[in-house]
Each structure stands twice: as C-alpha cells, then as structure tokens.
Amino acid sequence: MVQSTEERVRSAALTLFAERGYHGTGIRHLADAAGLSSASLYHYMGTKEELLVAIMRSSLDGLLEAADELSATGDPGERLVALVQLHVRTHATAPEQTRVVDDEVNALSAEARAEVVALRDRYEGRWQEVLEEGVARGDFQVGSVAVVRRALLEMCSGVARWWTPAGELDLDALAAEYAALALRLVGASERHADGR
Amino acid sequence: MVQSTEERVRSAALTLFAERGYHGTGIRHLADAAGLSSASLYHYMGTKEELLVAIMRSSLDGLLEAADELSATGDPGERLVALVQLHVRTHATAPEQTRVVDDEVNALSAEARAEVVALRDRYEGRWQEVLEEGVARGDFQVGSVAVVRRALLEMCSGVARWWTPAGELDLDALAAEYAALALRLVGASERHADGR
Amino acid sequence: MVQSTEERVRSAALTLFAERGYHGTGIRHLADAAGLSSASLYHYMGTKEELLVAIMRSSLDGLLEAADELSATGDPGERLVALVQLHVRTHATAPEQTRVVDDEVNALSAEARAEVVALRDRYEGRWQEVLEEGVARGDFQVGSVAVVRRALLEMCSGVARWWTPAGELDLDALAAEYAALALRLVGASERHADGR
Amino acid sequence: MVQSTEERVRSAALTLFAERGYHGTGIRHLADAAGLSSASLYHYMGTKEELLVAIMRSSLDGLLEAADELSATGDPGERLVALVQLHVRTHATAPEQTRVVDDEVNALSAEARAEVVALRDRYEGRWQEVLEEGVARGDFQVGSVAVVRRALLEMCSGVARWWTPAGELDLDALAAEYAALALRLVGASERHADGR
DNA sequence: AATGAATGAGTTTTCATTCAT
DNA sequence: AATGAATGAAAACTCATTCAT
Structure with missing residues (x-):
C-alpha cells in the first residue's frame, strides 16, 4: 500500500x-x-491541535456515516444489534482512533472541543433514538434510557482497550458476544444476536 | 473542614x-x-510523578480494601451486586480519583506503572472470582467470563464521566440501576437488585 | 578565521x-x-555534559596521538624530553583545554568519567613506559617510577596555570627549561636537554 | 574525639x-x-562562600605559620627540604583541605579571592626566598627561580591527588622521596635529603 | 539550638512554532 | 518539498537564603 x-x-x-x-x-x-x-x-x-482535531473528526465522521446507514432499516432490536456491532468492530479494529477520540477530548481548546463534542453527541443521539423507539414499542425494558445508553456505550468502547486479534475471540465472535450483552442490558430477548 | x-x-x-x-x-x-x-x-x-502515584495508590487501596470486605459473604449474585454498588458509588462520588486511575496509567514510568497495574489487577481479580463462581454454580450464564468482566467494569466505571448529584438519579437509584444492569449482563435473575 | x-x-x-x-x-x-x-x-x-566530554576527548585524543608518534623513536632520554616538550607546549598554548581536562573530571557522570579516565591513563602509560625503559637501561635513577611519573606530570601540567607568551620565557625557552628539569628529576645527565 | x-x-x-x-x-x-x-x-x-573562605584561610594559615617556623633556621638546602617535607606531608595527610585551596580559588568572589590569593602568595614567597638565597649562595643551579618555584610547588601539591597511606610509600618515605626530587630539581647535591 | 515553611531566582532541557533558504 | 536555524515560553526541579516559631 x-x-x-x-x-x-x-x-x-x-x-x-x-x-x-x-x-x-x-x-x-x-x-x-x-x-x-x-x-x-x-x-x-496545521498546528498540533488541528492534527488532533482532524483525527477525531475523521474517526467520528466515519462512525456517524456508518451509523446513519444502519439506522435506516429494521426494528429497534435489529438496529441496536447493528449499532453495537458497528461500534465494537470499529473499536476493535481501529483502537487507536477510538481511544484518541475517547481520551483526548479534554486536550482540545474550547472551540475545537465544541465541534468534536457536537459530532459525538450526534452519534450518541442515534443510540438514544434506537433505545427510545425500542422502549416505546415495548421491545426494550429499561429503567432509564439515558443511563442505559451511557452504560452500553462505555461497555462497547472498552474493547478498544483490550481486544486483540490474537486473543480468545475473533472479531465476529466479539461482535456477537457484545450484541448479546447489549440485548440483555436493554431487556430484550436475544433473537437478534446472530447479526452480521 | x-x-x-x-x-x-x-x-x-x-x-x-x-x-x-x-x-x-x-x-x-x-x-x-x-x-x-x-x-x-x-x-x-516528591516529584510530580510520585504525587500521581500516591493518588492512584490511595484510590486503589481504598477500593481493594472495600472489595475484600465485600467478597467475604454471600452467594455470587449478592457479591456481584455488592461489588457493582461499591464500584459505582465510588466512581460517582470520587470521580476525580477514579478517572485519574483509569486514564493516567500510561503516564507512569515503567516501575510505577507495574505497581499500580498490580493493584488494579488484584482488584479486577475479585470481580473475576465472583463471576467464575457464579458461572460454576450455574447462577450466571455468560459466553466468556473475561469478556463480561471487562464489559461490566467499563460500564460501571463510566459513571465517573457523567453522573452528578444534581441529575436524574440520586446515588442510591444509580447504584440500584447498575446492579440491575449487571445482573442482566451476567444472565442472572434480578432478585438481588434491591441491594444496599 | x-x-x-x-x-x-x-x-x-x-x-x-x-x-x-x-x-x-x-x-x-x-x-x-x-x-x-x-x-x-x-x-x-547535546547535553552540557556531552559538550564537556567532547572537549576532553578531543584534547586527550590530540595529546595521545602526538605521544604515540614521539614514543616510536629514540632512547629513553630523548623520548622523555620529547614527551615533556609536547606536554609543556600543549599546556602552554592550549591552557584552557588542558585545565578543563585536569580539573573537571570529577564533574563527569560515571560512564563519561570512565571513558575520559581511560584515555588519560593510556596517555600516562606512555610516560610510564619511557620511565621504565630508562630505568631498565640504567639511563635514569629514580626511587619509584610511579612517583616520578606523577611528579613529572603534575610539574609539567602546571604551566597551563601560569605561562603566558608575554612573560619571562618564550615557548621554546619554556620547553627547554622543563626538559632540563625533567632530566634532573629522573637522574639523567642533561645531554638531551637541547631538544626540538 | x-x-x-x-x-x-x-x-x-x-x-x-x-x-x-x-x-x-x-x-x-x-x-x-x-x-x-x-x-x-x-x-x-555565614554564607556558603564564607564557609569556603574559612576553610581556605585556616588551611593556608596553618601552612604559612609552619613555613614561618621552618624558614628561620638552616642553610637554603636544609630549608628547602624542610619546606618540601612540610608541603608534601600536609598535602598527603590533609588532601581535602589542600585540594579545596588549590582548586576552588576561582569560585570565590573578587574580594574573597584577593584575600586568599594574598595568603597563598605569602606562602609561595617563602619558597621564592629560599630558592633565591640558594641561588645567591651558589647552592642551587637553576635556569629561572620563578619557573622552578612553580614547578616545585605543582609537583609537590600533586600528592594530594593520589597518595594514600595504603600505598607503596608510607608518609616518611614519601616525604624523603620528594625532598630528593626537589634537590635534584634545584641542582643541589642530595646530602640534605634525609630530613625529618 | 533547631527547624518547618517559604520563596525568588536559578538550573538544564524541551516545547511548538516560524522562517529564510 | 524539505530543512537547518532560531527562539520565547515553558517544562520540572533545585538553588541559597530567610524567618517565625
């Protein structure tokens, strides 16, 4: 290459x-x-900070674009599974990008942070929407959508800190495992967990 | 004061x-x-790094000591709930300590990192034990204990990044909510979730 | 220049x-x-210390190289005179270098000091050899070769602390004077003292 | 003690x-x-510098006082031997004092340096006198009194950098050796070298 | 007699950045 | 396109010294 x-x-x-x-x-x-x-x-x-912002922007843009595609079709359970798998696969295969996005937001100046946080919020909004719709349709049972959204995202982002292709689970198994965990978290049956 | x-x-x-x-x-x-x-x-x-280590050590020591007390009694479900509540309460009420421990390990020199990581690993070992015992007794149903342990810990640690006493959930509600989520994650019934 | x-x-x-x-x-x-x-x-x-080492190294390297050339020919008396003249001329005309080498060895870290001391020891070894050979051949009469070597070197190095071209002796006279003193010190006749 | x-x-x-x-x-x-x-x-x-000055002063005072006693009696050869032995014994048994005096003069401020240098010059004056008298009486044969004085002093001071009681020569042997070397340097017969 | 507390000025070295070439 | 040269500001840390107790 x-x-x-x-x-x-x-x-x-x-x-x-x-x-x-x-x-x-x-x-x-x-x-x-x-x-x-x-x-x-x-x-x-440009400056060192602009480099950081560029990295964060492209990472979040990619995630957001992919999330937009996924969010178009399917029932909430299917869409949640798809989101989880996207997120987990991305964090597993591009751990550097995702860790930078997750860990270095505080290093940004106010303006840059605002931009990045806005992107991140839009992305998390997709999760919020899916969860709300699932709850509204009675597919999910959760105490607080906001809490579950955060719990889900933190849980899934964590794979960037430990997963390696050489480990116990390959990428597909990892994605399937996390999809199953997510469905448990939201109180859905597990029928969707065989995604991708 | x-x-x-x-x-x-x-x-x-x-x-x-x-x-x-x-x-x-x-x-x-x-x-x-x-x-x-x-x-x-x-x-x-002493040095700036010693200051960091001291902060990390005291935070982890406290958590570890508390975990040791909890791990003594009860069935795996009860002990998991207790661990989750300890962890969540600690991260909610002392978010600075826990964030420093979680985020700044890489800033340490090799020797200091070894010490801190050892403490962290001992603490995470308590979680691992509880999960293994729950699985062995058939109380928990999980795909991979190691994966679930990581998912649980990441999920619970996340509260340090967003919870405030002024928010939607008070401390007790937060702890209860996460206990319930944890039991779902490990595939246990929810009968333990009213802890503390 | x-x-x-x-x-x-x-x-x-x-x-x-x-x-x-x-x-x-x-x-x-x-x-x-x-x-x-x-x-x-x-x-x-590089660092301040590397600067010091570079100065010392180049000074000692020069002296050692010159000493190696001189040591090749002549009887011990002639070679001693040549060494003394080299040493005195060097210390008179480059007093800064030689004073730094002589005075600042203790300022070096252990590794740097080892390198510099090794160079200095090699140089002093040339003197030792000449003295030993002179004693072996009966040309020199000394109580202790090691003591005389040290006495000679200290005596000659001293010129870096006081000689100036504006003084009583010009460079040639200085070198001749010290050669004569050296021959007296080793108990040789003075027939070599007109060197260079 | x-x-x-x-x-x-x-x-x-x-x-x-x-x-x-x-x-x-x-x-x-x-x-x-x-x-x-x-x-x-x-x-x-007082200040760190005053401490240094005090050390230098007491060292030089002691040397000067002892030199004054010695300079009173005897012919130039005897007095030179006595001076050399005093100097060598002092530098051998109190190497720290003498090294500080010899090496740290440049660390002093102008006024303090003036005082210390004055003391040192008075002490070196004793050597100068002995040498001049020896030359005047025809006991010594030297090219330049000033040069020989410096050569002698440097040579003798050097023992502070290497002599140890555990070495090849004990203190008396060392003093005798240097007395002999000094007499050679000034071109005197060696009949005085058995001093002290 | 002894010392914790305190500091302004200093230490060596690195920082991110600019610019002329 | 590429870089040596350059720097003001900052980094972490130490300096010798004073002073209240």
Missing part, C-alpha cells in the same frame, strides 16, 4: 497520541515517527 | 490531573491551585 | 569551563558567550 | 567541596552530611 506523506504524518500522530496521549507527544516525536524534520511536518499539518 | 497544606496540594493535583490530565497539568498549575509558589510545592511532595 | 556556530559554541564552552568550572558555568553563560539563545544552543550540542 | 556541631559542619563541607567542588555541592548536601536541616546550618556558618 502506497502512503502519501500526509498519511504517514496522520498515522504517526494517531499511534503516538493513542500510546502517549496528546500532551505526552511532542512535535519531535511526531517528526521522528513520520521520518521528517519537525519543520517539514508543518507542510502537512 | 481544616485542611493541611499537604492535603491542599493533594487535592489540587487530583482536580487538575482529572480535568487536564497528568501531562496537561504543569507544576505552576499545581502551585497556583494550591496557593503556593512552585518551589514551595516541593516541600509537600 | 571563519568559525562555524558549532565551533563558537565549543570555544565559548572551553573558555567558560576553564575560567569558572563546569558547575560554575550555566547554560545561559554559554548561550551569551556564543551569541545564541539558550534554546538555540541545543541545535549545536 | 568529641566534635562540636560547628566542626561537623566544617568537616562535612571540606569533604564535599573536595569531592564535588564548591559549585557542585549544594546547601542540602552539606546539611545532610552534617546531620542538620539546611536552616540549622546557618546557625554555624
């Missing part, structure tokens, strides 16, 4: 931000990892 | 590390927040 | 380390003397 | 200044070595 210099910078930043955090990563780290001088780096990026 | 200078330093560090991250918090930030000059700060602490 | 920035840094360090000692010379001193900001200094050097 | 606190401070300073240099020794080092807090230290000393 050929990679442009800009992509090399982006992916170096991704890895380093995920490993050491935004504040723990220096411009010279980035330059070294990208095989450039620190001055050259600035040909391919 | 009278507070010694040392306590002021500790609590300033706690707040700042939680808000801005370890690497995002400078010695001057700490000094300002503690009402000291940066030189005076060093009367009350 | 055109001088690169790196050379300016090196020579500023040389002068300051010789005048005020390594620990007595701050990075700001160096920067001021080199006409740079303290941040810019780090374009041209 | 009972030691007052002030003496403990003085001797801790002596050891540390000799080992690490004046600029390389911090007040807290001193306090630790003296078994006091850094604040308490200031009960027993």
Whole structure:
C-alpha cells in the first residue's frame, strides 16, 4: 500500500497520541515517527491541535456515516444489534482512533472541543433514538434510557482497550458476544444476536 | 473542614490531573491551585510523578480494601451486586480519583506503572472470582467470563464521566440501576437488585 | 578565521569551563558567550555534559596521538624530553583545554568519567613506559617510577596555570627549561636537554 | 574525639567541596552530611562562600605559620627540604583541605579571592626566598627561580591527588622521596635529603 | 539550638512554532 | 518539498537564603 506523506504524518500522530496521549507527544516525536524534520511536518499539518482535531473528526465522521446507514432499516432490536456491532468492530479494529477520540477530548481548546463534542453527541443521539423507539414499542425494558445508553456505550468502547486479534475471540465472535450483552442490558430477548 | 497544606496540594493535583490530565497539568498549575509558589510545592511532595502515584495508590487501596470486605459473604449474585454498588458509588462520588486511575496509567514510568497495574489487577481479580463462581454454580450464564468482566467494569466505571448529584438519579437509584444492569449482563435473575 | 556556530559554541564552552568550572558555568553563560539563545544552543550540542566530554576527548585524543608518534623513536632520554616538550607546549598554548581536562573530571557522570579516565591513563602509560625503559637501561635513577611519573606530570601540567607568551620565557625557552628539569628529576645527565 | 556541631559542619563541607567542588555541592548536601536541616546550618556558618573562605584561610594559615617556623633556621638546602617535607606531608595527610585551596580559588568572589590569593602568595614567597638565597649562595643551579618555584610547588601539591597511606610509600618515605626530587630539581647535591 | 515553611531566582532541557533558504 | 536555524515560553526541579516559631 502506497502512503502519501500526509498519511504517514496522520498515522504517526494517531499511534503516538493513542500510546502517549496528546500532551505526552511532542512535535519531535511526531517528526521522528513520520521520518521528517519537525519543520517539514508543518507542510502537512496545521498546528498540533488541528492534527488532533482532524483525527477525531475523521474517526467520528466515519462512525456517524456508518451509523446513519444502519439506522435506516429494521426494528429497534435489529438496529441496536447493528449499532453495537458497528461500534465494537470499529473499536476493535481501529483502537487507536477510538481511544484518541475517547481520551483526548479534554486536550482540545474550547472551540475545537465544541465541534468534536457536537459530532459525538450526534452519534450518541442515534443510540438514544434506537433505545427510545425500542422502549416505546415495548421491545426494550429499561429503567432509564439515558443511563442505559451511557452504560452500553462505555461497555462497547472498552474493547478498544483490550481486544486483540490474537486473543480468545475473533472479531465476529466479539461482535456477537457484545450484541448479546447489549440485548440483555436493554431487556430484550436475544433473537437478534446472530447479526452480521 | 481544616485542611493541611499537604492535603491542599493533594487535592489540587487530583482536580487538575482529572480535568487536564497528568501531562496537561504543569507544576505552576499545581502551585497556583494550591496557593503556593512552585518551589514551595516541593516541600509537600516528591516529584510530580510520585504525587500521581500516591493518588492512584490511595484510590486503589481504598477500593481493594472495600472489595475484600465485600467478597467475604454471600452467594455470587449478592457479591456481584455488592461489588457493582461499591464500584459505582465510588466512581460517582470520587470521580476525580477514579478517572485519574483509569486514564493516567500510561503516564507512569515503567516501575510505577507495574505497581499500580498490580493493584488494579488484584482488584479486577475479585470481580473475576465472583463471576467464575457464579458461572460454576450455574447462577450466571455468560459466553466468556473475561469478556463480561471487562464489559461490566467499563460500564460501571463510566459513571465517573457523567453522573452528578444534581441529575436524574440520586446515588442510591444509580447504584440500584447498575446492579440491575449487571445482573442482566451476567444472565442472572434480578432478585438481588434491591441491594444496599 | 571563519568559525562555524558549532565551533563558537565549543570555544565559548572551553573558555567558560576553564575560567569558572563546569558547575560554575550555566547554560545561559554559554548561550551569551556564543551569541545564541539558550534554546538555540541545543541545535549545536547535546547535553552540557556531552559538550564537556567532547572537549576532553578531543584534547586527550590530540595529546595521545602526538605521544604515540614521539614514543616510536629514540632512547629513553630523548623520548622523555620529547614527551615533556609536547606536554609543556600543549599546556602552554592550549591552557584552557588542558585545565578543563585536569580539573573537571570529577564533574563527569560515571560512564563519561570512565571513558575520559581511560584515555588519560593510556596517555600516562606512555610516560610510564619511557620511565621504565630508562630505568631498565640504567639511563635514569629514580626511587619509584610511579612517583616520578606523577611528579613529572603534575610539574609539567602546571604551566597551563601560569605561562603566558608575554612573560619571562618564550615557548621554546619554556620547553627547554622543563626538559632540563625533567632530566634532573629522573637522574639523567642533561645531554638531551637541547631538544626540538 | 568529641566534635562540636560547628566542626561537623566544617568537616562535612571540606569533604564535599573536595569531592564535588564548591559549585557542585549544594546547601542540602552539606546539611545532610552534617546531620542538620539546611536552616540549622546557618546557625554555624555565614554564607556558603564564607564557609569556603574559612576553610581556605585556616588551611593556608596553618601552612604559612609552619613555613614561618621552618624558614628561620638552616642553610637554603636544609630549608628547602624542610619546606618540601612540610608541603608534601600536609598535602598527603590533609588532601581535602589542600585540594579545596588549590582548586576552588576561582569560585570565590573578587574580594574573597584577593584575600586568599594574598595568603597563598605569602606562602609561595617563602619558597621564592629560599630558592633565591640558594641561588645567591651558589647552592642551587637553576635556569629561572620563578619557573622552578612553580614547578616545585605543582609537583609537590600533586600528592594530594593520589597518595594514600595504603600505598607503596608510607608518609616518611614519601616525604624523603620528594625532598630528593626537589634537590635534584634545584641542582643541589642530595646530602640534605634525609630530613625529618 | 533547631527547624518547618517559604520563596525568588536559578538550573538544564524541551516545547511548538516560524522562517529564510 | 524539505530543512537547518532560531527562539520565547515553558517544562520540572533545585538553588541559597530567610524567618517565625
């Protein structure tokens, strides 16, 4: 796979931000990892913060777009399963992106944070909608939709911190397992858990 | 409440590390927040990292001690509920400590990290034991104990990121809700969910 | 004489380390003397200690190389005279280098010190060899070779602390005088003292 | 031997200044070595520099007083031997004092340096006198009295850098050896070398 | 006599960034 | 496209010293 210099910078930043955090990563780290001088780096990026924002934006954009496709069809149970599987697969296969998004929001300045948080809120809104519809139709039984939404998302995001392809579960098994857990959490029968 | 200078330093560090991250918090930030000059700060602490370790250690020690008391009595369902409530209450009422423990482990040097991770692993071991026993007795039905343990812990830790006493649920309701969710996750009946 | 920035840094360090000692010379001193900001200094050097080591290494390397050439030919008396003249001329004309080498070894960290001391020991080994051979051949009469070696070296190194071209003796006279003193010290006749 | 606190401070300073240099020794080092807090230290000393000056002064005073006694009697050869033996014995048995005097003069401020250098010059003046008298009487044959004086002093001071009681020569042998070397240096017969 | 507390100024080194080439 | 050179500001931490108790 050929990679442009800009992509090399982006992916170096991704890895380093995920490993050491935004504040723990220096411009010279980035330059070294990208095989450039620190001055050259600035040909391919704006400020360090803009680089972070770009990473977060593209990660959230991708998730949001995929979520929009999924949310179009099916009953709430099917759509919840699809959302969970999307989320879990994404966090399992792109753990660096998702960890950066999840962990470095506080490193952003106010304006940048507002933008990123807005994206994240839109994405979480999809989950909220599915849950509300499931509850409204009597498919789900939950105490508080907002609480369950948060519990679900935290639970699923966690896979970015531990899953590896070399482990006990392969990607499909992981996704199926989490879909089943999600259905239990919302008090639905498990008939949807064989998704994807 | 009278507070010694040392306590002021500790609590300033706690707040700042939680808000801005370890690497995002400078010695001057700490000094300002503690009402000291940066030189005076060093009367009350060793290095910045030692301060972080001290915070993490005391947080994990407290959790571990409490978990050890709980793990002594009851059937797996009761003990799981107790663990969940302990964890959720702790994360709800001391979100700064728990967020620092959860988020800043990577900021530690190798030796310090080893110590903190060992404590964390002992604590998570308590969860693992309860889950294994519940599965062995047929009280719980789960696909993978390790996966469910992680899912549970991530889910419960998440409350440190959003719960406030001013919100929809008070502390007792929050704890009860999460206990119920946990029992669902492990495939147990909900008869234990009225704990504490 | 055109001088690169790196050379300016090196020579500023040389002068300051010789005048005020390594620990007595701050990075700001160096920067001021080199006409740079303290941040810019780090374009041209590694750490302050590496700068010191580089100075010491190049000084000792030069001396050692010259000593190796001299040690090849002649009887012990001639070779001793040559060594003394080399040493005295070097210490007279490059007093800063030699004083830094002589005075700042203790400022080095363990590893750096080991390297520098090894070089110095090799150089002093050349003196030891000449003295031993002179004693073996009956050309020199000394109580203890090791003591005389030290006495000789200290005596000769001293010129770096007082000789100036404006003084009583010019360089040739200085070298001749010390050669004569050295021959007296080792109990040789003075027939070699007209060297160089 | 009972030691007052002030003496403990003085001797801790002596050891540390000799080992690490004046600029390389911090007040807290001193306090630790003296078994006091850094604040308490200031009960027993003025500034750090005054402590250094006191050490230098007492060392030089002692040497000067002893030299004055010796210079009173005997012919130049005898007096030179006596001076050499005094100097060598002092440098061998009190290497810390003498090294501090020899190495840390540059660490002093202008006024303090003037005082210490004046003492040192008076002491070296005794050597100069003996040498001049020896030359005048035809007992010594030297090219330049000033050069020989410096060579002699450097040579003899060197013992503070290497002699240990556990080594090849005991103190008397060392003194005798250096007396012999000195007589050779000044071109005298060796009949005086059996002194003390 | 002794020391905790305190600090302004200092230490060495790194930061993110700019700019002329 | 690429980078050496450059820097003001900041990093974590230590300095020698004072002072109230």
